[in-house]
Amino acid sequence: MFEQVSTSENGELVINVGPQHPATHGVLHLLITLNGETVTKLEPNLGYIHRSIEKMCESLSYRQFIYTTSRMDYLSSHINNHACALTVESALQIEIPERAEYIRVIMSELTRMASHQLWWGAMAMDLGALSPFFYAFRERESINDIMEETCGARLTMNYFVPGGVMYDLHPNFVAKVKEFIVFFKSKIDEYDELLTGNIIFQNRMKNIGIISKEDAISYGCTGPTARGSGVSCDIRKIYPYSIYQKLDFDEVIEHGCDSFSRYQVRMKEMRQSLKIIEQLIDNIPKGEFQAKTKAVLKLPKGEFYTRVETARGELGVYIVSEGGTSPYRIKFRSPGFSNLSALEHMVKGHKIGDLVAIMGTLDLVIPDIDR
Amino acid sequence: MLRLENISSFIHTSLSNHLSETSVLLLEMTIIALAAITLFALLGLILVLMERKVSAWIQIRLGPNRVGPKGIFQTAADTLKLVLKEGFVPDGADKFLYKLAPFVVMIIAMILLAPIAFAKNFAIWDLNIGVFFITAISSVSVIGILMAGWASNNQYSLLGAMRSGAQIISYEISAGMAILSIVVLTGSLQISDIVASQSNGWWLFKGHIPALIAFVIYIIAVTAETNRAPFDMAEAESELTGGFHTEYAGMRFALFFLAEYINIFIVCAIGATLFLGGWMPFHIGNWEAFNHIMDYIPSSIWFLSKTFFLIFVIMWFRWTFPRLRIDQLLQLEWKYLLPISLFNLLLITLIAIKGWHF
Amino acid sequence: MGTEELIQSIQSMFPDASINMGNNFPELVIEKDSLLSVLNQLKSEPTLAFDYLFCETCVDWKSHLTMVYHLDSTRFRHNLVIKTNLDAQAPEIESACHLYRTAELHEREIFDLFGVKFLNHPHLRRILLTDDWKGHPLRKDYDDPINMIKL
Numbered sequence: 001m002f003e004q005v006s007t008s009e010n011g012e013l014v015i016n017v018g019p020q021h022p023a024t025h026g027v028l029h030l031l032i033t034l035n036g037e038t039v040t041k042l043e044p045n046l047g048y049i050h051r052s053i054e055k056m057c058e059s060l061s062y063r064q065f066i067y068t069t070s071r072m073d074y075l076s077s078h079i080n081n082h083a084c085a086l087t088v089e090s091a092l093q094i095e096i097p098e099r100a101e102y103i104r105v106i107m108s109e110l111t112r113m114a115s116h117q118l119w120w121g122a123m124a125m126d127l128g129a130l131s132p133f134f135y136a137f138r139e140r141e142s143i144n145d146i147m148e149e150t151c152g153a154r155l156t157m158n159y160f161v162p163g164g165v166m167y168d169l170h171p172n173f174v175a176k177v178k179e180f181i182v183f184f185k186s187k188i189d190e191y192d193e194l195l196t197g198n199i200i201f202q203n204r205m206k207n208i209g210i211i212s213k214e215d216a217i218s219y220g221c222t223g224p225t226a227r228g229s230g231v232s233c234d235i236r237k238i239y240p241y242s243i244y245q246k247l248d249f250d251e252v253i254e255h256g257c258d259s260f261s262r263y264q265v266r267m268k269e270m271r272q273s274l275k276i277i278e279q280l281i282d283n284i285p286k287g288e289f290q291a292k293t294k295a296v297l298k299l300p301k302g303e304f305y306t307r308v309e310t311a312r313g314e315l316g317v318y319i320v321s322e323g324g325t326s327p328y329r330i331k332f333r334s335p336g337f338s339n340l341s342a343l344e345h346m347v348k349g350h351k352i353g354d355l356v357a358i359m360g361t362l363d364l365v366i367p368d369i370d371r
Numbered sequence: 372m373l374r375l376e377n378i379s380s381f382i383h384t385s386l387s388n389h390l391s392e393t394s395v396l397l398l399e400m401t402i403i404a405l406a407a408i409t410l411f412a413l414l415g416l417i418l419v420l421m422e423r424k425v426s427a428w429i430q431i432r433l434g435p436n437r438v439g440p441k442g443i444f445q446t447a448a449d450t451l452k453l454v455l456k457e458g459f460v461p462d463g464a465d466k467f468l469y470k471l472a473p474f475v476v477m478i479i480a481m482i483l484l485a486p487i488a489f490a491k492n493f494a495i496w497d498l499n500i501g502v503f504f505i506t507a508i509s510s511v512s513v514i515g516i517l518m519a520g521w522a523s524n525n526q527y528s529l530l531g532a533m534r535s536g537a538q539i540i541s542y543e544i545s546a547g548m549a550i551l552s553i554v555v556l557t558g559s560l561q562i563s564d565i566v567a568s569q570s571n572g573w574w575l576f577k578g579h580i581p582a583l584i585a586f587v588i589y590i591i592a593v594t595a596e597t598n599r600a601p602f603d604m605a606e607a608e609s610e611l612t613g614g615f616h617t618e619y620a621g622m623r624f625a626l627f628f629l630a631e632y633i634n635i636f637i638v639c640a641i642g643a644t645l646f647l648g649g650w651m652p653f654h655i656g657n658w659e660a661f662n663h664i665m666d667y668i669p670s671s672i673w674f675l676s677k678t679f680f681l682i683f684v685i686m687w688f689r690w691t692f693p694r695l696r697i698d699q700l701l702q703l704e705w706k707y708l709l710p711i712s713l714f715n716l717l718l719i720t721l722i723a724i725k726g727w728h729f
Numbered sequence: 730m731g732t733e734e735l736i737q738s739i740q741s742m743f744p745d746a747s748i749n750m751g752n753n754f755p756e757l758v759i760e761k762d763s764l765l766s767v768l769n770q771l772k773s774e775p776t777l778a779f780d781y782l783f784c785e786t787c788v789d790w791k792s793h794l795t796m797v798y799h800l801d802s803t804r805f806r807h808n809l810v811i812k813t814n815l816d817a818q819a820p821e822i823e824s825a826c827h828l829y830r831t832a833e834l835h836e837r838e839i840f841d842l843f844g845v846k847f848l849n850h851p852h853l854r855r856i857l858l859t860d861d862w863k864g865h866p867l868r869k870d871y872d873d874p875i876n877m878i879k880l
Contacts, residue, residue, distance in 0.1 A: 015526045023609045037530070037697055044834075047857035054842075055866050055873075091752070126609045128600055128694025134430040200601055201693045217781050217803055220831025231803060238806055305753045305799065305810075307783070316784050316799070329867075333784040333799075341834040352530070353696040356610050370857060 012040060015352075019048045023126050023356040026366030030343075030355075037351045042344040050370040057330040062088050062162065062297040065327065069317075070156035072334060073368035075115040076310040078107045081160040083317045086241060087306040088162040091299045091321065097288040100164035101243045106177065106280050107147075107159065109273040113184070114143040115311035115363075116266045116273075123263070123360030124195055127204055132195055139187050146176050162297060164290030177281050181274055188270055196267065205260035209346040209358035212257055219345065220338035223313025224269065225362055228262035230255040235309040249276050262361040298325055312336055312363055336368040375671050376492040403495055407484055411477075414636050415629040419446040421679075422632075422686055429690040456621035461524060464618065468522035473619070473626035475515035480633040482508050487640050488562050490650050490671035501562035502554060505641055506547050509596070512634065513539040516598075516605060519627070520615035531614025534697055535598060535605030541704040542595040542602075546638075548712035549589035552581065552719040553645040566649035573648040579727070581718040586646045588712050593638035594685055595700070597631060601692035604700055639681035643674065647681075650674040735807050738777070742770060754799070754808040761796070761813045765823045771800065771809065772828055778802045779809060782829035785836065787815075787843045789869045794820050794843060815845060824850040842867040 018029040027048035033041035053072060057065040066084040070077035082104055089096060121136030144154040149170040151159040159166050195201050211221065216229040226233045234251040236244040252268040254261035299321035306317045313335030320329040339362050346362075347355045382402070386395045420435070420443060427434025435442030460466050486501035488494040498504060513536055520532020554560055556578055557568045568574075574582050595602035606614035613619075616627045643649060650670035654662045695703065721727075736755050740748050746767070748757045759767050771779040784799035798811040815822055824847035826832040836847045837856040844865035847853055855862060864871050 013526055013530075022612060034530075037534075047855075047859070050857040052857075052866055124693065128603065128607065128609060129692060130426070131430045131690050134432060138431060195693070198693065200695055200699075203699055204693060204696060214780075215830070218830040220782060220829070222783075233803070302752050305784075314783060318784060318786060318797070318799075320788050329788045331784065331786040333786075337834060337838075338831050341831055345830075351696055351698060353607070353610050353694070 017355070018045075023359060024366070025122060025364065028340075028364065028366050028369070032352070032355065034352060037353075039347050039350055039352060039355055042347050042355070044340055044343065046340075046370050048370065049367050051367075053371045054330050054332065057327055059326060061325050062299060062327070065330065066161065067156075067158045069332065070158050071367060072332060072371055073310055073312060073315070073336065073365050074155055075118060075365055076108075076111050076312065077155065077157050078104075078111040078159060079308055079310040080315060081158065082108055082242070083306050083308040083310075083315050085160045085162050086308065087304050087317045087319050088297060088299065090306065091302070091304045091319070092162070092293075092297065094163050094291050094293060096164050096291050098243075098285045099287045100289050100291070102280050102284045103165050103169060103289065104160060105242055105244065105247070106277055106284075107151075107157075107165075109276045110143050110146065110177070111157075112311045113270050113273045114140050114147075116270050117143075119266060119311075119360075119363045120191060120195075123357075123363075126356045126360040127201065129195065129198075129201070132191070135187070135190065135194060139184055142176075142180050142183065146173065146180065149173065149176070161290070163293040164288070166290075168289045169284070174281060174284065177277065181278060181281070184270075184274065188267075188274075191267065196263075202260065204354075204357055205258065205263055205361075206256075207258050208350060208354050209259045209262075209361060210257050211342055211346050215345060216257075216342065219342035221313070221342050222335050222338065223309070223311070223363075224252075224262055224265040225313060225339045225342070227251070227253050227265045228259075228361075229257040233314065235307050235314055239307055241306070241308060247276050247279055259358055259361040266363070296325055298323065299327070310335060312365065312368065313339060332371055334368045334371060336362075336364050336366075337371075340364060340369055375490040375669075379493055407481055407495065410484065411481055411629065411633060415632050416446045416450070418632040418636060418682065419449070419628070421682070422689075425683060425686045426690045429687070450625060453625040454622050458621035458623050461618045463524040465522040465524070468518045469618075470623070472515050472519035472522060473623045473630070475518060476512055476630040477626045477633075479508060479512045479515065480630040480637065483634075483637045486562050487637065488566055488644060488649055489674055490669065492563075493671070494562065497561065497563050500560045502550055502560045502565070502641075502645075505637070506543070506550060509634070509637070510539065510543050512630075515630075516615050519619070523615070523618040525618050527611045527613065527617045528615050531605045531607065531611045531617070534607075534611075535615060537697070538598070538602065538604055538700060539596055541701055542592045542708075545588050545704060545708040545712050546592035546596055548709075548716050549585040549592060550641070550645060552578075552585040552712075552716050555716070555719050555723050556582070558723075562644055562649070566644060566651060569648040569651050572654070573646065573651070575646040578719065579722060581715050581722060582646065584711065584715045585719065586642070588708055588715070589642055589646070590681070590684065591708065592704075593642065594688055595704070597634045597638055597685075599631075599635065599685055600689040601694050602700060603689075603694060604697050607694060609694075635682055635685060636678065639685065640674070640678045642681050643677035647677045648673075649677075732807070735777075735809070739771075739809065742774070743767060751810060754810045756810045756812060758812045758814075761815055761822050764796075764811075764813055764825070765828070767811065768798070768800075768825055768828050771811075776805075777807075778804045780804070782825065782831055782835075785825070785829075785832055785839070787839045787845055787867075789817075789843065789867065791817070791869050793817050794845060796822055796839075796845070798825070820845040821848060822846075823848050824853075826850060841865070844868065 013034040015032050015034055017032055018024040019027040029045040031043040031045055032039050053068045056068055066081050069080040069084050072080055117136040117140045121133035124132035148154050150173055151157040211229050213230045216226045216231050222233050230253055237251040249272045252265045254264050301321055301323040304319045308315050315335055316333030318331040319327045322328040346358050424434045435445035438444040438448045460469055485496045486498055486504055516535045517532045520528040553574055557565045575586055598605045616624055650673050652665040652673050736748055746757055746759045748755055771777050779800040779802050781801040781803050783801050786797050788795045794815040794817055796813050800809045824836055836850055839845050840853050841855045841857050842865055
């Protein structure tokens with residue numbers, strides 16, 4: 001009766017994790033080979049949510065294509081939009097009003113926090129602790145409400161346009177964000193109480209999923225995944241864009257190279273994001289929120305590349321323009337895609353339970369990988 | 372005052388007046404079987420609702436609140452849904468074992484209800500090896516789980532079953548040691564004797580620190596034995612999707628689900644009996660008035676409140692801790708709990724021989 | 730090292746190749762056969778240390794394909810773009826994944842969407858599309874019968 005259970009040549013168990021699996025948070029498919037409980041081989045199988053956004057963008061105008069990027073990494077849609085808007089602006093040399101810059105950075109940092117909150121809850125859920133998810137969503141909900149008031153959406157915002165932002169801020173925005181800062185400051189300590197110090201949690205995280213600094217660079221890991229291995233790769237610091245160079249914040253780097261370091265990086269990043277918003281929220285300059293731009297944008301002939309830091313790592317937007325109204329070729333270098341390639345390296349030799357935990361610390365968003 | 376023992380003796384005497392001894396026995400057995408099944412279903416309903424309410428409370432949400440007042444009929448509605456669902460057998464499964472497994476698990480859970488003293492002089496079968504009976508029978512339930520995992524013809528189920536096998540067999544030892552330490556103190560395996568020995572104080576308080584250690588080990592071990600988080604390796608929904616019951620649906624799944632909760636009830640009932648005095652009321656030294664008031668509360672209430680307190684503790688664990696990894700789980704048992712409980716048993720034996728306990 | 734110096738030192742390393750400043754990064758155009766040796770030198774040269782391939786992609790120019798490698802140095806924080814032209818009919822190039830592990834998935838994606846064949850790639854298969862997909866969608870000559878946007 002057991003013929004149908006697939007085994008590899010040397011009798012190891014082959015298991016399909018996904019595309020429908022509670023731990024993959026989407027439609028990622030991993031083909032893993034198990035020796036007992038130990039993972040000996042892992043092969044990611046992508047494309048279940050591939051929409052060929054790059055191909056679509058070739059038929060869309062420079063105003064339209066930004067909206068497809070909200071659907072890539074839907075947890076940091078503001079930042080994706082920011083990258084596209086920056087590319088178009090740098091190509092056309094549009095000066096954007098300072099008010100728009102401030103709004104963009106505040107929104108980006110709020111997005112980053114919301115994304116990290118969701119990651120925190122989801123990762124705890126992967127580890128079997130179900131309660132943190134609800135605590136994380138309580139805070140995330142207030143961010144979403146703030147977003148909804150100003151942008152009209154809670155997930156795919158489409159708020160940044162070439163030249164600035166689409167609308168002005170909602171009158172309640174500043175007050176609500178300030179309220180949120182006070183609220184979240186106490187809650188982030190609660191996160192630590194709830195999970196970080198837990199002995200079971202630490203045992204599950206420490207010395208698990210190790211990736212050295214050299215390997216992290218070679219695998220192209222970015223974002224908290226690489227910073228947990230001691231790689232300085234925060235684009236906001238090393239290639240500052242927008243108004244980040246004027247701001248006082250630290251690039252969080254941990255040197256543990258393991259899951260716990262990656263966890264710590266994200267936890268500390270939430271505090272850094274709070275710090276950034278605190279600096280900006282009282283000083284949003286008055287004035288225009290959008291620069292005057294032509295109705296139809298035409299990029300000059302050439303190649304344009306922009307790098308921004310999303311919640312998951314480095315997002316690159318590479319536009320090849322032939323001078324038309326739509327890109328000749330567009331490439332999104334998504335952070336999840338490269339981070340995923342390091343998964344096998346991290347997981348090999350660990351137990352299947354650790355696979356889930358490591359995937360949690362990579363913070364993969366599948367539409368971001370598949371595009 | 373209405374006491375459960377009066378009801379049972381009333382039934383017995385009124386039946387004996389009219390019928391022969393054999394038919395009385397047969398009739399009583401039928402009544403007990405019906406009562407046990409009713410209790411089984413009722414406990415399942417209550418415990419599932421309790422779990423959902425407790426988890427909701429811990430997770431800052433409301434929990435079921437639509438079906439009936441405060442959502443109390445939610446589990447009944449869920450059960451109805453599960454009964455109506457198609458119970459299919461996956462292709463390539465071992466049909467006989469696949470269908471048998473939930474019943475094995477359920478029947479074992481029901482057998483375990485037998486020796487438990489629900490109130491003063493009120494147990495289905497107060498046999499003289501009560502505690503031993505429970506330890507012996509409860510370890511059989513792993514067979515049902517292994518059966519389910521093997522017969523499903525699914526890798527996840529198989530892994531879950533294997534984990535569960537390793538886990539239940541390991542933690543049986545610690546649980547057994549903890550139970551044994553109370554047996555050493557009492558000198559009897561009979562549940563009624565163990566409860567009676569606590570009339571002047573619960574073993575948790577009488578047995579000094581070793582009894583406390585035994586209690587803690589017992590709680591950890593039974594949490595693992597019942598496959599509850601943080602030891603829910605057999606299910607581990609984020610790793611193995613559903614563990615041994617991945618392929619089960621409908622009523623067969625419901626039986627696993629119910630059996631899990633009945634097992635929790637049983638282990639907590641045993642814990643309450645051994646360490647918290649079973650149905651014995653809470654007494655404090657010479658506080659006559661206080662003790663008198665405590666005596667006035669029916670023994671069944673005492674028993675149930677202690678049991679449900681322990682159940683609450685186990686639920687609290689589930690909604691607070693992350694899951695252990697399988698090797699950490701076995702490490703915890705074989706490297707820490709087992710040596711500690713062995714040493715603890717030695718201490719308890721010393722206390723029992725020297726008569727140091729109160 | 731400033732961008733000017735960087736361009737000069739790279740030019741002196743590879744006198745045959747042409748290097749000029751693009752919109753964002755210096756761009757080095759090389760022959761496709763010399764790709765591995767160029768990458769190797771750029772990575773191992775201590776004053777350059779291009780150890781991080783942050784983007785690898787391909788552009789279809791109809792007459793030919795262009796492979797584009799975006800390199801970064803995590804030590805010195807300077808960037809370089811390497812471009813090399815491939816034949817449109819039978820595009821073939823050495824795989825970079827032994828120097829940069831991240832190239833493994835990127836090259837599978839390029840193989841999938843452009844049909845570039847990477848030599849010495851450990852497992853070159855389609856990654857995003859199904860195994861039996863016909864054609865390579867990001868090629869300009871790809872015929873897309875149900876184009877949701879043009880409809």
